[in-house]
Amino acid sequence: MPAKNHRVLPGFGLALGYTLVYLSLLILLPLGGMVLKASELGFGQIIDIALSERSLAAFRVTFGASLLAAALNAFFGLIVAWILVRYSFPGKRFVDALVDLPFALPTAVAGITLSTLYAGNGWLGRYLEPLGVKIAYTPNGIVVALIFVTLPFVVRTLQPVIEDIESDVEEAAASLGASRWQTFSRVIFPAIAPALLTGFAMAFSRAVGEYGSVIFIAGNLPLISEITPLLIISKLEQYDVLGATALAVVMLAISFVLLLAINFLQWWSANRYKNDEPLEAAAGRAAGAPA
Amino acid sequence: MSIEIRNISKRFGNFVALDNINLAIPTGELVALLGPSGCGKTTLLRIIAGMESPEQGEVLFSGSEATHLHVRERNVGFVFQHYALFRHMTVFENVAFGLRVKPRQERPKEAEIKRRVMALLGLVQLDWLAERYPSQLSGGQRQRIALARALAVEPKVLLLDEPFGALDTKVRKELRRWLRRLHDEMHISSVFVTHDQEEALEVADRVVVMNHGKIEQIGSPDEVYSNPASPFVYQFLGNVNVFHSRVHGGYAEVERAAASEKTTAFVRPHDIDIAHQPLAEGLQATVLHVHPIGPLVRVELQHNGEFIEVELSRERHEALQLTVGQAVWFRPRQVRVFGADQLPQATPEKQAFLF
Amino acid sequence: MTANLATREAGWVRSVLLAVGLGFLFFFLGLPLLAVFVEALAQGLPVYVDALKEPETRSAIVLTIVIALAVLPFNIAFGVAAAWAIAKFDFRGKSLLITLIDLPFAVSPVVAGLVFILLFGAQGTFGPWLAAHEIRIIFAVPGMIIATLFITFPFIARELIPLMQAQGKEEEEAAVSLGASGWQMFWRVTLPNIKWGLLYGVILSNARAMGEFGAVSVVSGHIRGETNTLPLHVEILYNEYNAIGAFAAASILALLALVTLVAKTVVEWNMKKETEMLNTVLAPEKIS
Secondary structure (H helix, E strand, C coil): CCCCCCCCCCCHHHHHHHHHHHHHHHHHHHHHHHHHHHHCCCHHHHHHHHCCHHHHHHHHHHHHHHHHHHHHHHHHHHHHHHHHHHCCCCCHHHHHHHCCHHHHCCHHHHHHHHHHHHCCCCCCHHHHHHHCCCCCCCHHHHHHHHHHHHHHHHHHHHHHHHHHCCHHHHHHHHHCCCCHHHHHHHHHHHHHHHHHHHHHHHHHHHHHHCCHHHHHHHCCCCCCCCCHHHHHHHHHHCCCHHHHHHHHHHHHHHHHHHHHHHHHHHHHHHHCCCCHHHHHHHHHHHHCCCC | CCEEEEEEEEEECCEEEEEEEEEEECCCCEEEEECCCCCCHHHHHHHHHCCCCCCEEEEEECCEECCCCCHHHHCEEEECCCCCCCCCCCHHHHHHHHHHCCCCCCCCCHHHHHHHHHHHHHHCCCHHHCCCCHHHCCHHHHHHHHHHHHHHCCCCEEEEECCCCCCCHHHHHHHHHHHHHHHHHHCCEEEEEECCHHHHHHHCCEEEEEECCEEEEEECHHHHHHCCCCHHHHHHCCCCEEEECCCCCCCCEECCCCCCCCEEEEECHHHEEEECCCCCCCEEEEEEEEEEECCEEEEEEEECCEEEEEEEEHHHHHHHCCCCCCEEEEEECCCEEEECCCCECCCCCCCCEEC | CCCCHHHCCCHHHHHHHHHHHHHHHHHHHHHHHHHHHHHHCCCCHHHHHHHHHCHHHHHHHHHHHHHHHHHHHHHHHHHHHHHHHHHHCCCCCHHHHHHHHHHHHHCCHHHHHHHHHHHHCCCCCCHHHHHHCCCCCCCCHHHHHHHHHHHHCHHHHHHHHHHHHHHCCHHHHHHHHCCCCHHHHHHHHHHHHHHHHHHHHHHHHHHHHHHCCHHHHHHHCCCCCCCCCHHHHHHHHHHCCCHHHHHHHHHHHHHHHHHHHHHHHHHHHHHHHHHHHHHHHHCCCCCC
């Protein structure tokens, strides 16, 4: 863009300026401040804190439970998205709206409700515990809470993609002799896989940082069922600000990596088959071919 | 108002959209910017409107500098390719918009706005649609509303971006004639962009043929069609048979003084005669296909592995009674020859082919 | 979509998928939602109403509303400004900016709270200065508002950016070419076009603002009757084994969630109608 290019629509400077100032004050300054604070410790000490027994156990619990919850959500979310798009059943619109409940319901409410449901005397716990399945106040509870909180991600990323599948590719597969399962695994699944992966990554990313719903059901035993966000808070409450900051910086770095991964996945799933199209258009324009 | 374009250039990244364009549009003329997509015609139109700014060069309105004038102050009426009607406003409010946003002291009274909007809707013959929303209109109706909206502010110049591009053939033909009539009534300088040569030739007073960001030819519709300034113009305006010289391609050679020069000969399909008897300076060929298309009959001939397209009138075809596989003679009535430098060359005295 | 023989699963497969999918949703969504209200009303309506009448619960409700209202104008202004710049103009670093706007979705709420403690807390960067001027941010309402801002600011922008990109800039250009000033263009053309998207973003960000727990919890200091929002109050009551009180407070938040879902569905429905309209407006008629 040349410097003297004036823009037809007004307000660019104002809008972008406001956006940048706002983001700097609300996001960059606080996050930068935290990184600066952590630098008082030095890289080696941050690693020491992050690799201490309790932190390591907390990371293990956090990532393990998040991975499991995201994977379960990917599996069930695919089924839910499929039936919501392809099948009709009574109350479908209600069910469809209900999928967003975890986004709307405060996490604390989810936390106390789930722990009540899965406690030994709860609606579900009383049937599960005699079978030897303990959910509340164990790492299993963390997985349950994270499944609830991250449930919409996979469903909501998959729904539009499944809607967009042209029925003629399925018909083509069927006409070529493919069974329904072959059509799904060879034609449909490859088409929706990037979205599934994106939904999985979003669910995982959200699960890693989740706090409110987990603390009520986890039991919060250090080394066993203590998640990293809770560990940060307990360090803070013991006035170990630097320790909390060190862990927070590690979490922030992980968030960044996940965010970039999600952005890449979205970009990839949007562009992977489009590569030659813009090229062709550009070539046509360059050649000045009559339209 | 007259428009003058002086040495305008514009690039987007590495893509040269306009390369040193010069163009003068006298008051009251209806000018078509014609060219393939990506030739820069829309960019030129947007620069005239003030929606794009050139990297260099000047735009003059009535002789005075307007290059850096904001769209708002240029007093141009712009009709967008996809109409850009305000979808949440009724047809009436769309047309009234330009009047309602005027500064208070210039803004007409409500009754006057109503009168003027209804008059404009009458002009585009859609006053009965005043209370409808854009989504309830057909494409042709939207186009006319977009035009009425642009005219409401009494622009000195009317600019239309592919005004008929998104319409089906029948509506397009009607609207073309209608635009021509409207222009003759209003007599306002108008520029429209199109990639459809038929549209440009039928509607415009003058046609500006563009390619690769450059102007290939400026002239009346008849001039550009019957006297194309370059091979591009020849090929872009209508069907054409292309014959390369022997030196160049080994297919055909126009008999002229310097036969070894690299030249290309262009012949329009309807400029070829066909006969059953040998023609003086004609060539023999085999009839490959005969396609009656409406009033015309398209005949494909083959001569030494070369295909030649010929268009005959129905009467002529009936007289000839061509059948596939028949051997016939053909001869071009009119040939245009361009040299390797793409400049027109003197048409040979003897209009004949030697293959 | 209508499935024909070629694109339909066998009957038993459909039944199994429906049973698994709906069963999953029932156990993980339906049952918890139901449980909130059942637990809240476990000892009858009078006890429930009494629990809600507690002054601390009432002050928690008020503070929740105050914070949500305080945050709203900031989020709207940011959302509209960011979407305007990003959707209607091209500039360098645009995708970086979008990633930055996404950041609060990825950052743990606990980290979000912590950064403001480090900034404004007693030992924080601005702590001594704030203490000297007797300004309380941490363990006070301003800190809770700032933390909520951090968590909720992307919602409106995230809704508006794709919407405004899809709408393009032709209508605005048309308005300007007809002589509209910047404000006239914004109020008469842009705002009516984005109103549903804006409302959608407002609903989402409001739900999050009222329900946020982690970030607010870190900066609140849990001062009863002063810095307790409804979600924080739920925690306090629950930890005091006051199940009825906790679930009564939780039921208000659950009702709020239901209202959010209904409002969201209605707005989605309107947006869909509008998009269909937009498509008919913009879709070129087929050239035959």
